[in-house]
Amino acid sequence: MSPLRRVWRWADDRLGISDVIWPVLTHLAPRDARWYYVFGTATLTTFMLQVITGIALALSYIPSTAEAYDTLQFITHQAPFGHMAQTFLMGSYKYPREMNWITGVLLFAVTVAMAFTGQLLRWDQTAVWSILVSAEIAARIPIVGPSLARFLLAGDTWGGQTLSRFFSFHVFWIPALIFAFVGAHVWLVLRHGISEPPKAGQPVDPRTYRAWYHATIRREGVPFFPDAAWRDAVFGAGLVIVVAALAVLVGAPELGQQPDPSLLASSPRPDWYLLWTFSLFALLPPSWENTFIIVGPAFAAIVLFLIPLWNRGERSPARRPWAVASVIAICLTVGTLWIAGITSPWSPDFAARPLPPTVVGTAGGPVELGARLFYDKGCEYCHAIAGYGGLRGPDLTTVGDRLTPAEMTWRILNGGANMPAFAGNLTPDQVDALIAFLKSRTAR
């Protein structure tokens, strides 16, 4: 025996490495668990990536450019959702794996918390406004709301203490929870075994399932390493390479302006993964908001935690149309809100510039004066003409064909559901000029 091997033998005997690790690595996995089983380890891989890059980042953290930061996040947050949807669709949360699901839900929650606290640590303008918006949303909750807002801001308003506390949450508290939940989750996978691919017509019965699973896995199972693990390794390595490539090719998003709350030329938007909530609060009727802020998250949490109550019966998505329909519904809803959030047509267009002469069509007289007023009085922030201006209100490119001067005057002076009344801000001459301009907006 070579000396090196003897050293290894000695260490392995005293430390018990093979005794502990080997049985875990070679635990029996279902033979027909194929490529679609790689998402669990893929999620684990992205978590480990987060940890490693996070530690690297911490070496140089004095809020500054964070390399590869959001590219990473995109994949890291995509992975847990994908894995969760798959687990749900395949009914893998059913008996006896209920607690696998619960720890998974907790992991999902801490992942979002991690992303949120991380966004603040960029400590740019968007970061400070995001935290303020969150505090204001929290403040809407009855009774505890204002205290909760204080807790988020760590005081009366933002300050050094906000950054210190978020840094602590992001770097110590939440990672500690993640490690604990990942540990529990993986332990439960080992305890209950990897769930077999669902087959239609083979419902889960808690009275017989365990005995059946153990008999089947002993008869047909294959050792996880290497019979199943090679796929996880290949997929995980691919993922790491893709992330590294994205970090090099795309890089991190630009940091915004400095986090000076007295700079007001800011249009805060949440990071991509919460962009859909931004749309939600723009599109919800205002009278529903307060209810929604409380009921929405509470409902989501209750449903997610109660799902394992339906722990028996069919696992195959082919026999669970409601499960499939609800996942599709969630994806469509969030996807639609997300796309809406990218354009956010409900926001005024602060980048609007005075209409060019080619659009106005004349270089003098009341029409030209009206065009200037159209910009000066803020109309163009919400109304577009020939592609210039905001999308908040109706497009007025051909308003002259649609409305009479009397109708236009009435609307301008009195406003509407989502339009200010301009009666106090326009002289009669200005109204005339504005109407002359709008009347000239016709199709020909």
Place this chain on the structure above:
Amino acid sequence: MTAEPRRPPGPLTRKDFLARLTIAVSALGAAVIGVPFVGFLLAPFFERQPQAWRAVGRVESFQIGTTVKVSFIDASPLPWAGVVARTAAWLRRETQDSFIAFSVNCTHFGCPVRWLPTAALFMCPCHGGVYYGDGTVAAGPPPKPLPQYPVRVRNGLVEIRTSPIPISP
């Protein structure tokens, strides 16, 4: 591990006593560390910071009828807060000696509203909230008018009183 058969109730044995002692002193130790720890975590729930008056400029530097952005330092900033210690307000000189200071935070969800002088409107960049010059809601989702900061004139200086965010009118 095999479960011991349950013994009939009797006098406290040495074993029972030691088991309870272990649990009790462990709990005591955890509490001694845990209470201050949790207290420190939850401190922002209970702390009340004193507010302060902050000068934002001389009276004569503001024109009657115009609305300008002023910035001031929070009530009790930490030394390392840097630019984050600043807060802004929209200040308007209404008459010779009366001023009005609006919060810059939209009452919808706190985004920074911008004053458009020619349109005489405050517009919010987030969900489309609009306010008239007097702070009342003109359009969009905001549930309340723009809150105001207390403002006063002392020794020729305009002073704004700091307020917790979100300002509750």
